[in-house]
Amino acid sequence: MTTVPDTKDERRDAHRALREARQLLDPGLRAWVRRLPEPVARVASYHFGWTDSAGRPDTAPAGKALRPALVFGCAEAVGGRAADAVAPAVAVELIHNFSLLHDDILDGDATRRHRATAWAVFGSSAALLAGDALLNQAGRVLAEPGGPPHALTGVRWLSDATAQLIDGEQTDLAFEERARVSLDECLLMTERKTAALLACSCALGALWGGGDEHATETLRRFGHHLGMAFQLTDDLLGIWGDPRVTGKPAGADLASRKKSLPVVAALDSGTPAGHRLAELYTDEEPGEDGGVPVDTLAALVAEAGGRTWAEEATAEQLTLARGCLTALPGPPEAAAQLTALVNLVADRDH
Numbered sequence: 001m002t003t004v005p006d007t008k009d010e011r012r013d014a015h016r017a018l019r020e021a022r023q024l025l026d027p028g029l030r031a032w033v034r035r036l037p038e039p040v041a042r043v044a045s046y047h048f049g050w051t052d053s054a055g056r057p058d059t060a061p062a063g064k065a066l067r068p069a070l071v072f073g074c075a076e077a078v079g080g081r082a083a084d085a086v087a088p089a090v091a092v093e094l095i096h097n098f099s100l101l102h103d104d105i106l107d108g109d110a111t112r113r114h115r116a117t118a119w120a121v122f123g124s125s126a127a128l129l130a131g132d133a134l135l136n137q138a139g140r141v142l143a144e145p146g147g148p149p150h151a152l153t154g155v156r157w158l159s160d161a162t163a164q165l166i167d168g169e170q171t172d173l174a175f176e177e178r179a180r181v182s183l184d185e186c187l188l189m190t191e192r193k194t195a196a197l198l199a200c201s202c203a204l205g206a207l208w209g210g211g212d213e214h215a216t217e218t219l220r221r222f223g224h225h226l227g228m229a230f231q232l233t234d235d236l237l238g239i240w241g242d243p244r245v246t247g248k249p250a251g252a253d254l255a256s257r258k259k260s261l262p263v264v265a266a267l268d269s270g271t272p273a274g275h276r277l278a279e280l281y282t283d284e285e286p287g288e289d290g291g292v293p294v295d296t297l298a299a300l301v302a303e304a305g306g307r308t309w310a311e312e313a314t315a316e317q318l319t320l321a322r323g324c325l326t327a328l329p330g331p332p333e334a335a336a337q338l339t340a341l342v343n344l345v346a347d348r349d350h
């Protein structure tokens with residue numbers, strides 16, 4: 001959504017990195033999901049796009065695998081091998097998908113990745129338990145007997161990131177009940193809900209790649225900035241994204257009165273459009289017919305400067321992320337691949 005100095009080559013590199021991450025990740029991820037009891041294995045398998053609602057093999061979109069790509073990229077950026085970092089890549093993808101399964105129930109979202117959400121197909125109880133099962137498997141993946149000596153550190157980091165994710169989610173939900181939320185509060189919620197897991201993915205990759213403390217903490221910071229930019233873009237797509245590309249209904253965040261970053265920036269702007277938006281957000285709850293058209297709300301967010309603020313904040317976070325990649329100990333191609341992923345986040349449309 002933001003204009004970046006991108007090239008076709010970089011974009012091709014980034015897509016290749018995501019494809020390769022998916023290939024390296026999938027056998028391990030499938031094996032850990034297969035170990036789950038029925039019916040949670042079937043619900044999880046549907047959620048990942050491997051089977052349809054009747055349990056028949058399917059090839060539905062399984063997600064971008066951004067977090068695993070960061071694990072692998074950061075392992076290589078400190079001079080290690082991506083193939084040695086499969087366990088943390090599987091673990092972060094399990095946590096990510098636990099959070100999506102639960103998030104769809106909490107938000108009542110009926111569509112994800114262009115198909116019906118797991119709860120919409122199998123019911124809330126089944127989807128809730130499938131999420132629980134993925135969360136539990138993530139810890140097991142890292143704590144497997146015979147793992148590396150730093151495995152326990154990895155378990156602690158992942159557990160810390162998951163605690164932040166849960167806290168961020170509950171804060172996000174609490175915002176919906178509040179008339180006013182400050183931008184600082186919203187940024188902190190974003191850091192916890194989204195950036196913490198991306199930062200952890202990068203740190204785990206560096207740890208499994210044998211990086212020293214300085215490189216590992218630099219890459220954790222890289223993941224934090226990339227995560228902030230990722231959620232800012234997600235919030236922009238949640239209002240102005242093309243539903244045919246995002247796989248979610250148009251303006252879904254506005255219809256559910258989410259206090260996402262562009263909305264909070266608009267509400268905080270002190271402009272007439274911001275005041276009008278505040279009246280509509282609090283006084284007119286979405287009714288049977290959806291209440292105020294989301295187009296009206298989206299126009300007010302833009303008029304109050306919320307869209308421009310979010311685009312500028314995204315660009316700032318991406319610049320900070322790129323700045324973390326200048327002096328890494330691994331081969332330059334590995335840092336270049338991470339830069340390509342940054343540009344892909346900058347340019348993402350789903």
Ligand SMILES: CC(C)=CCC/C(C)=C/CC/C(C)=C/COP(=O)(O)OP(=O)(O)O
Pocket residue numbers: 062063064065066098099100102103106113165166169193194230231234350
């Ligand atoms: C505890 C709990 C319920 C937490 C919820 C946290 C939550 C859903 C945060 C949103 C993060 C986000 C932008 C996900 C989309 O990731 P993506 O675009 O990488 O997804 P993909 O895998 O489909 O590509």
